[in-house]
Each structure stands twice: as structure tokens, then as C-alpha cells.
Amino acid sequence: MKVFVNGAEIEATESENVGTFLLKRRQQVLRMTRFEGNPRGMFCGIGVCFDCIVTIDGIANQRACITQLREGMRIEVTS
Amino acid sequence: MSRTIIIGGGPAGMSAAVEIARAGGDAIIIDSNPRLGGQYWRHGTDAKFSHDGERFFALQDEISRHPEIEIRGGSQVWRASYQDGVASVWLNDGTSLASETLLIATGAYDRSLPFPGWDLPGSMTAGGAQALLKASGALLGRAVFVAGTGPFLLPVAASLVEAGVKVLGVLEANRVNGWINHLGAVDFSKMKDAARYFKILATAKVPIRIGYAIIEARGDGRVEEVVIAKVDRHFAVKPGSIEVHKCDAIATGWGFTPDLTLAHSLGVTTDIDAIDRSVVVHVDAFQETSQHGVFAAGESTGVGGVDLALIEGRVAGIAIAVQRGLISTMDAKNRSVGLAQERSRIRKFAQALLSVYKIREGWRSWLHPETIICRCEEVTFAQVRNVVHDLGASDVRTAKLLSRCGMGMCQGRVCGRIVADVVGAEIGRSATDDELRGIHNRPIAHPISLATLAKQGQ
Ligand SMILES: Cc1cc2nc3c(=O)[nH]c(=O)nc-3n(C[C@H](O)[C@@H](O)[C@H](O)COP(=O)(O)OP(=O)(O)OC[C@H]3O[C@@H](n4cnc5c(N)ncnc54)[C@H](O)[C@@H]3O)c2cc1C
Ligand code: FES
Numbered sequence: 225m226k227v228f229v230n231g232a233e234i235e236a237t238e239s240e241n242v243g244t245f246l247l248k249r250r251q252q253v254l255r256m257t258r259f260e261g262n263p264r265g266m267f268c269g270i271g272v273c274f275d276c277i278v279t280i281d282g283i284a285n286q287r288a289c290i291t292q293l294r295e296g297m298r299i300e301v302t303s
Numbered sequence: 304m305s306r307t308i309i310i311g312g313g314p315a316g317m318s319a320a321v322e323i324a325r326a327g328g329d330a331i332i333i334d335s336n337p338r339l340g341g342q343y344w345r346h347g348t349d350a351k352f353s354h355d356g357e358r359f360f361a362l363q364d365e366i367s368r369h370p371e372i373e374i375r376g377g378s379q380v381w382r383a384s385y386q387d388g389v390a391s392v393w394l395n396d397g398t399s400l401a402s403e404t405l406l407i408a409t410g411a412y413d414r415s416l417p418f419p420g421w422d423l424p425g426s427m428t429a430g431g432a433q434a435l436l437k438a439s440g441a442l443l444g445r446a447v448f449v450a451g452t453g454p455f456l457l458p459v460a461a462s463l464v465e466a467g468v469k470v471l472g473v474l475e476a477n478r479v480n481g482w483i484n485h486l487g488a489v490d491f492s493k494m495k496d497a498a499r500y501f502k503i504l505a506t507a508k509v510p511i512r513i514g515y516a517i518i519e520a521r522g523d524g525r526v527e528e529v530v531i532a533k534v535d536r537h538f539a540v541k542p543g544s545i546e547v548h549k550c551d552a553i554a555t556g557w558g559f560t561p562d563l564t565l566a567h568s569l570g571v572t573t574d575i576d577a578i579d580r581s582v583v584v585h586v587d588a589f590q591e592t593s594q595h596g597v598f599a600a601g602e603s604t605g606v607g608g609v610d611l612a613l614i615e616g617r618v619a620g621i622a623i624a625v626q627r628g629l630i631s632t633m634d635a636k637n638r639s640v641g642l643a644q645e646r647s648r649i650r651k652f653a654q655a656l657l658s659v660y661k662i663r664e665g666w667r668s669w670l671h672p673e674t675i676i677c678r679c680e681e682v683t684f685a686q687v688r689n690v691v692h693d694l695g696a697s698d699v700r701t702a703k704l705l706s707r708c709g710m711g712m713c714q715g716r717v718c719g720r721i722v723a724d725v726v727g728a729e730i731g732r733s734a735t736d737d738e739l740r741g742i743h744n745r746p747i748a749h750p751i752s753l754a755t756l757a758k759q760g761q
Contacts (some may be wrong), residue, residue: 244441252525254426259681262566262709263524265424266443267678267717269431271335272412274420274712275678283713285750289431292337 228298232255236293242293243288245278246301254278254301263302304403304627305747306330306371308392310380310565311408313341315601319344319406320372322638329371333394335749338660339363339408340566341601343609355609381749383568385594387649390569395751397758404596404623406565407584408616411559411602414581415717416451416662418669420520421520421555422678426570429459429556439531442468444552448529450474450517451556453660454493457500465505471550473504474515475661476534483619484532493652517553520670526552538665557662560720563743569597573743575625575736578657580737581720588643590615591621598623607653614646616649624643667728674726677718679711687722700736702726714745 225236225256225301228236229246239248248255251280253263267295279300280286304566304737309324311315311333311722315754323330332339340346344359366372371612375394383394390405395554420426427435427443429451435441446469449460504511518540519530533544563573572585572593584592586597592597600619618639625635670676672685686706696702708722709715715722719742 227614237437240439240441244435246440247435247441247443258471261423261428262422262666264422264678265525266427266435267431268413268428269423269434270412272713273678273717279713289434290414295313 225292225295227293227296229302230303231298240293241289242280242286242291242297242299243291245293245300246288251301256302259291305407306373306402307404307623308390308400308402308625309333309406309408310343310383310392310404310415311410311601312339312374312376313408313410313612314337314362315410315603315612316341316408317366317531318613318616319408319598319600319620319623321362321365322617323396323624323629324366324369324372326621326624328624328627329373329627331373331375331400332366333375333378333392335377337376339366339374339376341612342434343612345434350671358613365653374442374451378564379749381747381751383565383599383748385569388595390594390597392565393759395749395755397755399759403568404594404627405598406616406619406623407569407571407592407597407599407603408601408612409562409603411561411606411689412611412716413740414557414662414720415555416519416666417676417684417718417721418666419671419674420522420526422675423520423522423526424524425430425522425526425552426520427552427554429456429554432552432554433459433462436462436466437579440611441467441659442551443554444526445469446471446550447552448472448474448517448531448550449554450476450515450678452476452662453556453558454497454656455495455556455558457504459501459556460509463554464503464509468506470504470509472515472531473509473511474517474531475511475513476516476538476664478514478536479659480513516666516669517555522554523682526550529553534665536663537539538663539668540665546639558657558660560603560716561603561606562602562716563637564714564716564748566592566599566744567740567743568601568746568748569594570634571597571599573740575739576657578654579661580608580739581733581735588618589625589737590619591622591626596626605653608648610654611646611649614642614649616640618646638664649697662730664724667725676721677706677708677711679713680707680709682706682708684725688729691726697730698728699726699734701722709737709742711751715742719743
């Protein structure tokens with residue numbers, strides 16, 4: 225299965241969520257905060273805190289920790 | 304009568320479904336996770352990470368043998384309401400369901416306390432760290448500290464060790480010396496579990512430090528070091544006890560908060576727990592809430608762990624079967640043998656744990672003026688103080704409105720209780736019961752897309 229992270233094609237083997245997929249690829253920082261521009265990553269891991277929000281297939285504010293990877297998915301994170 | 308709606312496919316929801324199926328009834332289990340199991344049984348396809356697997360597979364097998372139990376995984380309930388004896392729920396796939404019987408089995412999430420640097424990447428909740436690991440073997444870091452309070456810190460640290468993480472220390476803020484005996488006196492099986500965790504931690508030479516807390520995390524854009532201190536009985540830092548250690552992640556946990564969002568929308572009566580003042584769903588001996596036909600089981604009725612969730616789920620499932628006329632009360636009695644006693648035994652045990660692992664008010668002394676209180680809206684401790692002392696907010700609601708605390712995307716799930724306690728302390732009183740209940744008032748439980756909304760309007 226192929227997914228795209230910031231445009232780069234990456235082979236994904238497991239069916240897992242976007243958050244753990246990125247963490248395993250050393251992407252701890254997922255976004256910058258709106259007001260102060262501070263980095264944030266996953267905090268609660270179960271869809272409660274909204275700290276892990278990323279843009280998926282053009283839709284902003286998707287929780288990485290509860291979104292399953294899908295073939296062809298395009299994920300935008302802070303690089 | 305329509306099939307029973309079960310919100311939450313964790314231990315409570317699964318065991319209720321099994322009892323309903325055994326009585327010949329039908330039900331639909333809705334869960335935002337694609338798989339059954341809830342927070343406790345969160346395992347990947349790799350069975351290595353499945354924990355206490357036999358009980359899970361027994362329940363799952365029995366459910367799958369009953370086609371009249373539908374599982375709607377990957378589906379979130381974003382709204383619920385109750386009118387004229389009928390409960391309705393709206394799902395994020397644009398559909399809605401209604402029934403005369405509904406079970407709230409929505410569980411709990413980690414309770415967090417703020418400290419300087421808790422918002423840095425690499426700082427996670429204890430349950431979150433466990434969830435990543437169980438779901439897909441993802442590690443929050445390579446060298447980590449586990450800290451906070453509660454018996455849950457031990458299994459989290461033990462599973463991290465087993466997964467190859469270097470656990471630099473387990474810090475328990477409460478004075479719980481001799482607590483293992485205390486546990487054993489009440490629940491022998493729990494003592495066996497604890498002994499196993501201790502063994503794993505001892506073999507890996509993980510220091511377990513009682514009366515210590517992480518009071519700060521620091522780093523350039525992510526956690527690089529932590530400040531650890533010895534704390535007194537009230538969690539205030541003991542002078543001269545500060546240590547700084549390098550690490551690349553931390554997992555902190557302070558117990559759990561029952562998820563009452565949907566319960567609140569369904570208009571059920573809630574109680575305030577006498578020990579930790581958390582808001583819990585009020586249920587009778589049959590797990591029925593104040594709304595006829597609406598039942599609740601598991602952590603939403605008070606945090607008590609997986610064994611209690613399983614029993615409450617069974618009691619609720621049997622009572623739902625009676626209410627639907629599927630079985631007689633006599634039959635129900637035969638199916639419920641021993642359940643009520645076991646439930647009250649575990650509830651007592653849970654209350655005892657809550658009082659040992661209580662959050663003491665001295666944690667507020669760890670805050671710096673610039674410490675984030677509301678992670679979503681980036682509101683600092685200084686700003687919260689400012690709305691109380693300079694703008695004259697004299698209750699939690701006003702302080703929230705003026706500071707935007709708790710008004711972000713998580714709708715106060717993370718900071719709701721924190722803000723109530725901080726504002727209460729600043730105005731010189733504790734949060735009232737109504738202020739605590741107000742934390743869970745979220746008319747829209749989860750954000751939905753406009754497309755879903757449009758679909759639902761048709
Ligand atoms: C992150 C985390 C990890 C944990 N790990 C452990 C552990 O390793 N060991 C342990 O002993 N205890 C653990 N616990 C404690 C946990 O509370 C267990 O005691 C047990 O899972 C409780 O069972 P339950 O059925 O009450 O709720 P849960 O297991 O929490 O199940 C509730 C279910 O409801 C679903 N849900 C909630 N709201 C909605 C909604 N609006 N729409 C759709 N679905 C919804 C959730 O997705 C969840 O699957 C953990 C808790 C958390 C929060
Ligand atoms: S990490 Fe909290 S919502 Fe994803």
C-alpha cells in the first residue's frame with residue numbers, strides 16, 4: 225500500500241493509524257500551534273485531545289491517532 | 304421493540320452484547336475504533352501485543368456467532384438525545400439510529416495534570432503510550448520516564464520494558480509504601496498482576512520511586528530532559544530535592560476521567576464521586592440510569608477497571624433483556640448469580656484505590672506563569688489568574704469564557720477539570736458540583752464534516 229507524506233510516496237505495510245505510522249518514521253512533531261507556533265505531537269493517543277491534528281486528503285484537523293491509513297492517502301504534517 | 308444500541312465496544316459493551324444475544328435479542332455495537340476491545344484490549348493483528356487475550360477472544364467469538372449483533376466499527380456517535388422513552392444517536396457516517404433501549408459504555412480517558420513543558424512533543428499520557436504500543440508496537444521514545452499516580456503506571460512501564468524501551472524510572476507521587484499488601488488484602492488476582500509487573504521492572508533494573516513527580520519537561524521543540532522532585536503528602540516540592548535527567552519522552556498519568564459527553568446529552572442524572580469528585584453516571588442495581596431504557600456500564604459509572612466493566616456490562620445486558628421482554632425476571636436471576644456481590648466487592652476496592660491514589664492540591668505549585676493550562680487554545684496559567692484577579696471572573700464558567708480555556712477543539716476534555724480546580728483555588732473555593740458537571744456539556748460530541756451534517760438534514 226502506498227501513502228503520501230508531504231508529497232513523498234511511502235510504502236506502508238501494516239494497517240495502522242496515521243499517528244503510529246508517522247511516529248515509527250521518527251515524525252514526532254505533527255503540527256505547529258495556531259497562536260504561538262509551538263510544535264505538538266500525539267498526547268492522548270485515543271482521539272480525545274486533538275493535539276495530533278493533521279491535514280488528510282486536503283481536509284484539515286483530522287486526528288492522526290484515530291485515522292486508519294488508506295491506500296493513496298495524502299498526509300500533510302509539519303516537516 | 305428495536306434492537307438495543309450499545310455505544311462503546313470495550314469490555315463493558317462486549318459483555319452486555321453477549322448477554323443480550325444469549326437471551327435471544329439483537330443489538331448494534333457502535334465504536335469509533337475499527338475493532339472491538341476498547342482501551343483495554345487494544346491489540347493489533349500481531350497477537351504478541353494482545354493482553355489477557357483469552358477473555359477477549361471468548362467474548363469476540365461468542366459475539367461473532369450471533370449474526371443478530373451488528374458491529375459498526377470505525378463509526379463515531381457525534382450526537383445523542385432522549386425523548387418520550389426513545390434514545391437517538393447520530394453517527395459520523397451520516398446515519399442515525401433510535402431505540403427504546405441504549406447502553407452507554409463509553410469508558411474513560413487519562414486524567415492529566417499540567418506542568419511546564421507538558422505540551423512538548425514526546426510528552427504523552429500513560430494510557431496514550433500504552434495505546435500506541437498495544438495497537439501497533441509504536442514506541443513513544445527510546446529512553447522514557449513514567450510518572451503520575453495510580454496502579455496503572457506499573458503495567459504501562461512493564462509493557463514499555465518488554466517492548467525494548469529503556470524506562471529510566473517510574474515515579475509515583477503518592478506515599479504508597481506497603482500498597483502491594485493493601486492491594487493483596489482486597490484483591491489477590493491484582494496482587495499477582497502487580498507482582499508480575501514488579502518482576503519485569505526489577506529485572507530491567509527500573510527504579511521505582513515513591514513520593515516523586517516530574518515537575519517540568521524541557522527541550523528544544525521536543526522533550527530532551529525532565530526535572531524530577533521529591534514531593535510531600537500534598538504534592539508540594541520538597542526543597543533541595545530537584546534532579547535533572549536526560550530522556551526523549553515521558554508518559555504521565557493521574558488516573559482516568561469517565562467520558563460523560565453522551566450521557567450528558569441523553570439527560571441522565573449524574574453523581575459526584577465522594578473521593579475524587581469526578582462526575583459519574585448514576586445507575587441503579589440494574590445499571591439503569593434515570594432515563595427509562597438508558598443503561599450505563601463500565602468506566603462511565605465510575606472508574607473501576609476491566610473486571611468491573613465486564614460485570615456491569617453483564618448486569619446491564621441481562622436487565623435490558625428483561626426490559627425488552629426477552630427473558631423473565633426469574634430467568635434473569637439465574638443468569639445473574641454472584642454478579643451483584645462481585646460488583647460491590649470490586650467497587651469497594653476501586654474506591655479504596657481512589658483514596659490511596661488521590662490527586663493532592665500541591666500540584667498547582669509546579670506551574671509557572673507561562674505554563675499552558677488549555678492546550679487547544681494555548682491559554683497560560685498567568686492568563687487564567689489574570690481573568691480572575693484583573694477581570695473579576697468569580698466562577699468557572701466566566702473564567703472559561705474570558706480566557707477561552709476549555710473552548711478549543713477538545714472541548715475541555717483535557718483541561719476541564721484542571722481549569723475548574725485552578726479557578727476554584729484562585730477565587731478561594733472549590734469548584735461546585737454544577738461547575739464540575741458543566742465540564743461534560745458538549746452538544747456536539749465530536750466534530751463532523753459539513754457533508755455529514757447536510758446528509759443528516761435530509
Ligand atoms: C488510553 C487508555 C489505555 C488503557 N489501557 C489499559 C490497560 O492497558 N490495562 C488496563 O487494565 N486498563 C487500561 N485502561 C483502563 C480502561 O478504562 C479499562 O479499565 C477498560 O478498558 C474499561 O472498559 P470500558 O468498557 O468501560 O471502556 P473502554 O474500554 O474505554 O471502551 C469504551 C469504548 O467506547 C468507544 N466510544 C466512546 N465514545 C464513543 C463515541 N462517541 N462514538 C463511538 N464510540 C465511542 C471508545 O472508542 C471505546 O472503544 C486504559 C484506559 C485508557 C484511556
Ligand atoms: S493524540 Fe489526542 S487526539 Fe490524537
